[in-house]
């Protein structure tokens with residue numbers, strides 16, 4: 001997974017060049033603003049306001065605005081994308097990310113809205129895995145299983161933040177060092193997630209981590225989308241296409257059985273654009289277990305291929321908004337918001353009910369540490385965990 005293939009080296013060189021350019025215009029507290037950062041008209045902007053405290057630590061809400069009508073708000077609490085304002089085909093803007101209008105609701109009640117999930121996104125069976133002969137017992141915070149990093153995962157940490165600007169993008173660079181033994185994971189994990197809003201209406205997420213002892217890592221972003229606007233009702237009419245001819249069926253506790261099954265002739269076949277709701281009431285045993293879709297899809301790529309590729313495309317027929325997801329990851333969890341049960345009041349004061357949002361979480365497969373036939377999620381000292389995912393928005397014409 002983290003082998004230095006030639007493709008990977010090239011990508012890393014490209015990232016390095018990008019980083020140098022980025023650092024050239026970093027707006028540190030005392031650092032000089034570049035011409036690009038200050039050029040008034042037509043430049044993307046990034047600003048922040050205080051948003052409260054968590055455990056005595058101050059939390060901010062950052063607003064990233066590009067020159068193409070898109071505004072994204074991100075807090076350094078959990079690296080949560082709080083809102084994504086994006087125009088539809090008539091230029092009308094709406095917030096397409098489910099969430100809350102205040103920090104307290106994120107702290108007390110969030111079903112992982114918009115956050116960075118880690119150290120291990122999704123489930124680990126019985127919260128247990130063995131690495132180099134040592135067995136680690138993690139929190140069983142989802143029935144008998146471990147979910148999204150445990151009781152206090154990366155979604156509940158206050159991340160250090162700095163901002164960066166380029167001519168055609170703005171970025172929020174979040175860092176968090178997870179001490180060895182935190183949530184019982186081995187190794188100090190030094191983590192960096194860079195959110196970049198580009199003038200191509202993309203949110204680019206670059207994930208980077210290193211460790212001082214062998215560990216496991218699987219990071220993703222857990223935004224729930226509704227492309228008609230959060231609080232506007234169900235996403236069952238959204239049309240989904242996945243670049244995946246196979247998926248990983250699960251047991252009754254949503255742990256993969258280990259099988260990698262074809263989607264052909266099942267409700268899991270999204271290889272052609274299909275409305276999410278079309279087969280969501282099918283009596284297929286996997287739909288019954290998930291109470292809808294809550295499954296990892298195996299992206300169509302060779303195991304050693306870590307290039308950035310299209311994984312998913314979702315379109316909303318009424319307003320015409322389109323979301324494309326590109327990733328370097330081998331899998332994507334499609335979750336149709338099955339556990340939204342009308343108990344949460346969202347950002348615009350509307351209640352979220354089942355299927356009012358969907359998540360598409362780019363990732364390594366759930367429970368990989370216990371599944372020898374899945375791509376490895378082990379990270380060792382000297383290796384670099386490096387993945388990229390892009391949410392690209394556009395608005396189609398009829």
Ligand code: GLA
Nearest residue numbers: 111112122294333335339359
């Ligand atoms: C993931 C899981 C779901 C659910 C959500 C968060 O998508 O696969 O089962 O736990 O996160 O509510």
